[in-house]
Structure formats: structure tokens, C-alpha cells
Amino acid sequence: MRYISTRGQAPVLGFEDTMLTGLARDGGLYVPEEVPALSHGDIAALAGLSYEEVAVRIMAPFVADAFDEATFADLVAKAYAGFGHDARAPLKQLAPNHFLLELFHGPTLAFKDFAMQLIGQMFQHSLAKRGQKVTIVGATSGDTGSAAIEAFRGLEAVDVFILYPHGRVSDVQRRQMTTPSESNVHALALTGHFDDCQARVKDMFNDFDFRDRVALAGVNSINFARVLAQVVYFFTAAVSLGAPHRKVSFTVPTGNFGDIFAGHIAKRMGLPIEHLVVATNQNDILHRCLTTGEYRTGEVHPSISPSMDIQVSSNFERALHLAYDGDGSAIAQLMAELKTGGFTVSQGALQALREVYASGRASEAQTSAAITRTLAHGAELLCPHSAVGVEVAEAHLGTTPMVTLATAHPAKFPDAVEAATGIRPPLPPRMADLFDRPERITRVDNDLTDIETLIDEARAA
Ligand SMILES: Cc1ncc(COP(=O)(O)O)c(C=O)c1O
Numbered sequence: 001m002r003y004i005s006t007r008g009q010a011p012v013l014g015f016e017d018t019m020l021t022g023l024a025r026d027g028g029l030y031v032p033e034e035v036p037a038l039s040h041g042d043i044a045a046l047a048g049l050s051y052e053e054v055a056v057r058i059m060a061p062f063v064a065d066a067f068d069e070a071t072f073a074d075l076v077a078k079a080y081a082g083f084g085h086d087a088r089a090p091l092k093q094l095a096p097n098h099f100l101l102e103l104f105h106g107p108t109l110a111f112k113d114f115a116m117q118l119i120g121q122m123f124q125h126s127l128a129k130r131g132q133k134v135t136i137v138g139a140t141s142g143d144t145g146s147a148a149i150e151a152f153r154g155l156e157a158v159d160v161f162i163l164y165p166h167g168r169v170s171d172v173q174r175r176q177m178t179t180p181s182e183s184n185v186h187a188l189a190l191t192g193h194f195d196d197c198q199a200r201v202k203d204m205f206n207d208f209d210f211r212d213r214v215a216l217a218g219v220n221s222i223n224f225a226r227v228l229a230q231v232v233y234f235f236t237a238a239v240s241l242g243a244p245h246r247k248v249s250f251t252v253p254t255g256n257f258g259d260i261f262a263g264h265i266a267k268r269m270g271l272p273i274e275h276l277v278v279a280t281n282q283n284d285i286l287h288r289c290l291t292t293g294e295y296r297t298g299e300v301h302p303s304i305s306p307s308m309d310i311q312v313s314s315n316f317e318r319a320l321h322l323a324y325d326g327d328g329s330a331i332a333q334l335m336a337e338l339k340t341g342g343f344t345v346s347q348g349a350l351q352a353l354r355e356v357y358a359s360g361r362a363s364e365a366q367t368s369a370a371i372t373r374t375l376a377h378g379a380e381l382l383c384p385h386s387a388v389g390v391e392v393a394e395a396h397l398g399t400t401p402m403v404t405l406a407t408a409h410p411a412k413f414p415d416a417v418e419a420a421t422g423i424r425p426p427l428p429p430r431m432a433d434l435f436d437r438p439e440r441i442t443r444v445d446n447d448l449t450d451i452e453t454l455i456d457e458a459r460a461a
């Protein structure tokens with residue numbers, strides 16, 4: 001399979017180079033040139049398979065140039081062996097036509113583990129084969145960073161630097177990043193918000209001297225491998241509800257647009273998804289854009305669902321690329337306009353986006369009420385991000401089964417959950433001493449040169 005940049009000016013790559021490269025050299029994001037289609041029979045045959053078996057079948061065509069099927073199956077098995085639930089992504093019923101897909105049974109209690117644990121395995125395999133070392137730089141609003149540090153801690157061939165917004169992640173998220181003692185992982189607390197962290201990461205990729213000197217790699221959803229691994233659970237959930245014989249809809253708590261874009265890939269592969277509903281918190285730029293066609297950035301307002309406090313939503317570029325029929329120069333133009341405040345989506349592209357995506361927004365009060373209400377119905381103790389999803393999904397319920405993605409464990413956000421329910425969810429026993437472990441935090445200014453210097457010095461030490 002060949003991968004191309006959304007901006008059309010970067011080298012075309014195979015899967016392994018795409019995975020190890022991160023951002024395309026024209027500033028765009030890699031996407032598959034063509035998405036493989038599964039037949040009705042192929043999808044029906046997924047029923048009854050284990051999560052790992054489905055994962056191999058769904059991802060194999062995308063990764064075939066990098067891994068033979070037996071090797072890939074072995075990497076997948078290792079990736080999910082540490083999950084705390086046999087089903088990996090169990091589905092629970094919330095209401096007659098509403099289901100919750102629990103994606104928080106991995107080692108760091110968020111959906112990021114599904115992709116990050118697998119990427120950890122794939123990186124190890126590919127780097128060992130090539131005899132290479134890389135420097136991973138990532139931006140996080142809390143969950144990507146902890147999942148990346150967990151997946152790569154202690155690995156010889158990888159140095160990891162994670163930028164997180166100082167004071168804007170939960171205490172559990174911060175401690176998951178700052179307490180691992182391995183010297184190859186570094187948590188950097190940046191003065192700013194998540195968009196600043198992500199912008200500096202992209203700046204580092206666009207600084208070719210630095211990029212080539214440190215062999216920069218990315219594990220944000222910049223990396224298509226992240227999106228790919230997340231396609232799998234759309235299939236397992238839909239098939240268990242009757243796909244391909246029956247349509248299914250999904251509501252996805254959304255910030256950087258990677259997870260819902262994975263649903264879009266699943267739909268293009270042939271999964272009968274009726275609606276993909278983008279659920280935003282009060283930072284609702286995506287909902288406003290899908291409603292009006294105007295993508296205008298503004299201030300980021302801290303919320304009780306901090307991992308979704310995002311205005312510059314990286315993977316929306318991939319959705320736009322499809323909506324603009326793969327016109328790289330149109331995407332480059334929109335992204336140039338974004339640097340000065342925003343852009344207007346053309347009528348044709350807006351219509352194409354609306355054929356795939358619906359959207360909604362949950363205020364802080366609605367999010368909190370959804371946590372209270374869902375528990376009162378005896379259904380589940382939700383994390384605030386999942387609660388944003390449930391609130392928005394309830395406004396989109398119809399005759400098609402709706403699956404809301406539960407993206408994190410409530411124990412990662414105990415303050416918001418306690419405020420809504422009076423219950424302070426405990427961490428699982430293996431993390432019970434998280435608050436007793438010593439932290440290692442490095443403060444950094446929102447300054448590219450300072451950050452690059454810090455990374456150079458840490459690598460040299
Ligand atoms: C718990 C949680 N929910 C939802 C999201 C939003 O996912 P995405 O950035 O893929 O849209 C994130 C951040 O990625 C998250 O950490």
C-alpha cells in the first residue's frame with residue numbers, strides 16, 4: 001500500500017516509512033492512497049473472532065509491505081496481552097438502542113492504548129530490523145502522552161519527549177507521565193495549552209536540520225498507524241451488533257479528530273455506518289465548522305474533559321482531504337489560512353463532510369448531568385469525555401443502534417466524577433501507589449529553540 005500526503009508535495013511512502021516518518025515533509029499528514037474495501041462476506045466472517053483476529057484481518061492490507069501476516073499477528077498478540085478485559089473493547093448496553101464501547105481497559109486506562117501498545121511493538125520490530133534509533137516527540141492533552149510513555153519506556157532504540165500543557169491535565173494523567181523512572185522518557189510541562197504543544201511538535205518536524213539530526217518520529221495521530229489501529233474497534237462493535245446485515249451509528253468524543261477519522265476509514269472499507277457523530281465539549285470548533293462551514297480558532301477554554309480542549313484539530317485535515325477529493329493544493333491553502341485564524345470550507349466539501357459526519361456539543365453542565373444521569377440509571381460511571389459522547393449521542397438516537405465510545409476510565413478524572421456523583425472512583429490496584437511515586441517534571445517555555453536545545457542536551461547526556 002502507498003501512502004500520500006494530504007498536501008500532495010511529499011514523497012510517497014510504504015507503511016513502514018510512513019509509520020517511522022511522522023509528519024510528511026510538506027507539513028501534511030500521510031493517508032493511504034486507496035482504502036481497501038471489504039466485501040459483505042468478509043465483514044460477516046468477522047463475527048465470533050477474537051479482538052486480535054479481527055485486528056489482523058482489518059490491518060493486514062495496510063501493513064503488508066512491512067510485516068508478513070505471522071509476524072504481524074505476533075505483534076498484535078503482544079500488544080493486547082496486557083489489557084484488563086478479555087474482550088479488549090467490551091460493549092455494554094446503556095438504553096434500548098444505545099451502547100457504550102469501553103475503550104479503557106488498557107495499561108493507561110484510555111483508548112490511546114489500543115494504538116500505542118501496537119505501535120510500540122511495531123516500532124521495536126522495525127527499528128531492530130533496520131538497526132536504527134529514533135527520537136519520538138509528542139504533544140498531549142493528557143492521554144496520548146501517558147500511553148506513549150507506557151509503550152516506549154525502557155526501550156533502547158527510542159528516546160521519548162512528551163510536551164503537555166502545564167496545569168491543564170488531570171493529576172492522574174500527569175503522574176502517569178512523570179513517575180516512570182526510565183531515562184529514555186521525558187515529560188515536559190509547557191507553559192501554554194495543548195494547541196501550543198502540538199504546534200511546537202509540528203514545528204520540529206518542519207525544522208529539517210533538527211528533524212534529521214535527531215531522527216524525529218511521531219506517535220500522535222499525525223502517524224497514520226495510530227488511526228489505523230483505532231479502525232479495528234469500529235468493526236468489532238458493529239459486527240457484534242449485527243453488521244454487515246444491520247447499520248450501526250457511532251458517537252465519538254472528539255478533539256484532535258483521530259478517533260472519529262478511524263471510523264471514517266472503517267466506513268470507507270465497507271462497514272455499514274449510518275452516522276458518525278462528532279461530540280465536542282465547550283471547545284466546539286468542529287461542531288461549529290460542520291454547522292456553518294467556518295473553521296475559526298479562538299481561545300481554548302479549560303473544561304472538565306481536558307483531553308478534548310483543542311482548537312486546532314490535526315486530523316480534520318485528513319477529513320478535508322477526502323472532502324476535497326484529494327486536492328493537495330486546496331488543503332495546503334486551507335492550512336496556510338488556518339495559521340492566520342481560520343478558513344471557510346467550500347460548499348461542495350461541506351456537503352461531502354456532512355454526508356459522513358453529524359455533530360453536537362455538550363456544555364460543562366450537560367456533561368456533568370450526563371455523568372449523574374447515567375449512573376442513576378444504573379448503567380455506568382462515565383469519565384467526562386465519555387459523558388460528552390453520551391450527552392450528544394442521546395440527541396441523535398433513532399432506530400439504528402448507536403454506539404458511544406467510552407474513551408477513558410473515570411478514575412483518570414476523579415474530581416469531575418466526584419463532583420457529579422459523590423463517588424471518587426479508585427485507580428485499579430496495579431496503579432494504587434501512583435500518588436506515592438516520585439515525579440520528574442521539566443518545565444519548558446513555549447519556545448521552539450528552547451525545546452530543541454533541551455532535547456539535544458538530553459540526548460547527549
Ligand atoms: C479521553 C479522551 N477522549 C476523547 C479524546 C478525543 O480523541 P481525538 O483526539 O482522537 O478526537 C481524547 C484525546 O485524544 C481523549 O484523551
Ligand SMILES: N[C@@H](CCOP(=O)(O)O)C(=O)O
Pocket residue numbers: 139140141142143144145219220221222255256258307308314
Ligand atoms: N487528546 C489527546 C490529544 C492528542 O491527540 P492525538 O490523537 O493526536 O495523539 C491526548 O490525550 O493527548
